[in-house]
Amino acid sequence: MKVLVPVKRVLDYNLKVKVKADQTGVDLTNLKMSMNPFCEIAVEEAIRHKEGQPNVAGSHYKAGTVTEIVAVSIGPDQAQETIRTALAMGADRGILVKVDHEVEPLAVAKILKAVVDAEQPQVVILGKQAIDDDSNQTGQMLAALLGWPQGTFASKVEFAGSKVNVTREVDGGLQTVALDLPAIITTDLRLNEPRYASLPNIMKAKKKPIDVKTPGDFGVNVAPRLKVVKVTEPPKRQGGVKVKTVQELVDKLKNEAGVL
Amino acid sequence: MALDPETRSQFLATIRRFVDERLRPLEAKVAEDDAVPDDVLAEMKALGLYGVSIPEAYGGLGLSMEEECLTAFELGRCSPAFRSAFGTNVGIGSQGLVMFGTDEQKARYLPGIASGEIVTSFALTEPEAGSDSGAVRTQAIWDGSAYVLKGGKRYITNANKAHLFTVMARTNPDVKGGGGVSAFLVPRDSKGLSIGKPEKKMGQQGAHICDVNFDDVRVGPEQRLGNEGEGFKVAMQVLDRGRLHIAAVCCGVAERLIEECVRYAGERKQFGQAIASFQMIQAQMADSRTEAYAARCMILDAAKRRDAGENVTMLASCAKLFASEMVGRVADRAVQIFGGAGYVADYGIERFYRDVRIFRIYEGTSEIQRLVIAREMMKGAQA
Numbered sequence: 220m221k222v223l224v225p226v227k228r229v230l231d232y233n234l235k236v237k238v239k240a241d242q243t244g245v246d247l248t249n250l251k252m253s254m255n256p257f258c259e260i261a262v263e264e265a266i267r268h269k270e271g272q273p274n275v276a277g278s279h280y281k282a283g284t285v286t287e288i289v290a291v292s293i294g295p296d297q298a299q300e301t302i303r304t305a306l307a308m309g310a311d312r313g314i315l316v317k318v319d320h321e322v323e324p325l326a327v328a329k330i331l332k333a334v335v336d337a338e339q340p341q342v343v344i345l346g347k348q349a350i351d352d353d354s355n356q357t358g359q360m361l362a363a364l365l366g367w368p369q370g371t372f373a374s375k376v377e378f379a380g381s382k383v384n385v386t387r388e389v390d391g392g393l394q395t396v397a398l399d400l401p402a403i404i405t406t407d408l409r410l411n412e413p414r415y416a417s418l419p420n421i422m423k424a425k426k427k428p429i430d431v432k433t434p435g436d437f438g439v440n441v442a443p444r445l446k447v448v449k450v451t452e453p454p455k456r457q458g459g460v461k462v463k464t465v466q467e468l469v470d471k472l473k474n475e476a477g478v479l
Numbered sequence: 480m481a482l483d484p485e486t487r488s489q490f491l492a493t494i495r496r497f498v499d500e501r502l503r504p505l506e507a508k509v510a511e512d513d514a515v516p517d518d519v520l521a522e523m524k525a526l527g528l529y530g531v532s533i534p535e536a537y538g539g540l541g542l543s544m545e546e547e548c549l550t551a552f553e554l555g556r557c558s559p560a561f562r563s564a565f566g567t568n569v570g571i572g573s574q575g576l577v578m579f580g581t582d583e584q585k586a587r588y589l590p591g592i593a594s595g596e597i598v599t600s601f602a603l604t605e606p607e608a609g610s611d612s613g614a615v616r617t618q619a620i621w622d623g624s625a626y627v628l629k630g631g632k633r634y635i636t637n638a639n640k641a642h643l644f645t646v647m648a649r650t651n652p653d654v655k656g657g658g659g660v661s662a663f664l665v666p667r668d669s670k671g672l673s674i675g676k677p678e679k680k681m682g683q684q685g686a687h688i689c690d691v692n693f694d695d696v697r698v699g700p701e702q703r704l705g706n707e708g709e710g711f712k713v714a715m716q717v718l719d720r721g722r723l724h725i726a727a728v729c730c731g732v733a734e735r736l737i738e739e740c741v742r743y744a745g746e747r748k749q750f751g752q753a754i755a756s757f758q759m760i761q762a763q764m765a766d767s768r769t770e771a772y773a774a775r776c777m778i779l780d781a782a783k784r785r786d787a788g789e790n791v792t793m794l795a796s797c798a799k800l801f802a803s804e805m806v807g808r809v810a811d812r813a814v815q816i817f818g819g820a821g822y823v824a825d826y827g828i829e830r831f832y833r834d835v836r837i838f839r840i841y842e843g844t845s846e847i848q849r850l851v852i853a854r855e856m857m858k859g860a861q862a
Contacts, residue, residue, distance in 0.1 A: 251492075303489060415497050418527035418540055421490050425483070 220341035221287045222265045224310065225331055226258040228294050228301040229351040242449045254301045257346025260406040262290065263413040264376060265344050266309035284378050287311050291334050293327055295319050299429055306424035307416035313429035318441055326441040328360035333437030335365060347372055347405040358405035368398040372407040481543050494553040497526060502557040509685040510830055515564050529565040530593030533573060537589035544782040548727040555731015559834050560685030562728060567637045568592050570721040572599025575645045575662055575713045579705040584664060588643060600641035602632040602691050603714055610847050612714055613657035617693060619648035626663065628693040638674050638689040642667050647710045657711025662704035671696040682833030721842050722795040726778050726802035729838050733771040733809040736831055740764055740816045763812040771809060774802040793855035800848035803838035810835045
């Protein structure tokens with residue numbers, strides 16, 4: 220089956236962000252950008268269902284379940300680097316939908332719907348959210364636009380004939396849902412541990428094709444619908460206090476912190 | 480092959496991330512166990528690190544010297560023991576084959592070396608031949624059907640893991656010095672070849688050196704590397720290339736130590752303020768930074784010149800000499816900046832201090848580098 224994996228270029232997860240002085244957003248000048256970690260997990264999952272895990276006894280990943288992986292990114296020219304990372308990990312080809320400004324989740328979902336209509340994948344695997352805006356909306360919106368079933372926050376994905384069983388991390392435990400294909404899956408942190416793209420594969424990735432499109436090609440209007448009012452840094456952490464007795468602690472929790 | 484800028488930066492970023500996320504957290508464990516874990520070795524193989532200097536036609540990455548140095552800068556940012564695991568495949572263990580091997584020899588061994596399936600080792604040093612590499616006593620006497628190797632090698636890196644040795648042995652006992660020496664490719668499983676126990680070393684635990692003994696080991700003529708009597712030339716050219724790589728590793732380690740010093744000096748408080756605010760600490764940090772930068776510039780300049788086809792024998796020796804001495808000074812200052820913590824094992828600084836000492840000794844001591852530099856200078860004067 221064919222799998223579509225959307226990947227987003229975001230600020231590298233190791234970096235500390237700084238808010239712009241005018242509070243309109245985060246300052247990205249000269250900062251390292253990388254693939255969103257949840258998207259990496261999505262790419263890894265697709266690859267494992269393509270390659271299987273021959274060295275792991277009893278693995279639920281079977282080689283050949285997935286036959287083609289298409290990585291798609293919506294963003295500026297540099298988002299091609301993010302696609303290249305997916306290609307170096309093991310995706311087969313890429314699609315860049317070129318947009319130079321930020322695109323809101325609904326517009327992303329609309330573009331992805333159009334890509335799905337054109338590519339006809341059986342599954343779309345997305346990160347549950349991106350670490351820049353933490354929206355956690357795109358997968359769900361895409362499912363709604365396509366009218367496909369969705370398994371979000373996946374910690375295990377097992378394909379079984381015309382169905383896919385998705386184990387989800389929910390409050391208080393794990394829930395497994397069986398979805399009819401085609402379906403939408405969004406990845407949680409514990410689904411897998413993404414590989415490092417091997418050096419030979421990074422070089423080979425250069426030869427894999429990337430199609431470049433624009434939102435106009437799909438007839439999608441990407442004009443923002445939301446207005447950012449203000450972006451601020453989280454409040455600085457205050458120093459703690461030492462209490463002498465349990466009684467004093469309980470008193471403070473009750474009367475000062477108001478948590479009891 | 481020169482990589483395009485995008486591929487190069489992705490490639491280096493991948494190595495940096497692998498070093499930061501996978502290797503660094505294991506440094507103390509590797510030193511304690513005196514072994515790099517098998518799963519890490521498997522990951523290094525999968526990443527392609529064993530094949531960075533092997534030509535693409537044989538399954539390697541065929542990096543240019545500049546790219547190899549950039550790679551070594553990144554790999555230097557963690558315990559040198561990790562790099563040592565594949566260091567011989569990248570350098571001394573493979574390059575004789577790459578430079579002097581026949582097509583048949585290359586086809587037989589290089590793909591396995593590139594993938595890491597074959598680990599290689601370079602056996603030149605003997606109890607009485609080290610810096611004086613022309614004094615090799617191990618013999619390889621032609622008996623009409625094979626060369627018969629007899630003798631012993633000492634301090635051979637990765638000997639206990641190697642599948643294939645490049646061995647320097649004297650084929651003509653009548654010719655003293657380098658001219659009587661030839662190079663051979665000797666598989667580990669050859670009858671009569673035995674490996675000693677790993678030596679206990681000052682540093683770089685996890686990397687191993689052992690004796691290699693040849694007790695009438697029979698080697699066919701198809702295993703000879705280059706012509707008879709060319710062994711010394713093979714050895715010198717192999718070492719020549721390796722010097723820039725080692726220099727780059729030194730530079731990487733220095734940059735790592737500087738990073739640690741900056742962090743620690745900013746956090747550690749004495750007399751009510753961070754020690755980084757004291758000028759004597761600042762001076763040490765500034766000296767380390769300056770010297771590491773100088774080394775980086777030297778290495779990249781020499782590497783680019785080599786890629787452009789220049790003879791860089793002298794420059795490579797300059798870079799190796801300076802970088803290996805530089806990292807010794809940087810490690811010494813790091814211990815000083817860390818103070819008591821620099822002497823205590825938990826912080827890892829004393830481990831680096833011990834690890835870097837070998838850089839001034841192997842692949843040509845500082846003294847030999849100076850001789851090479853002076854010799855090349857005089858050649859220029861005479862020409």
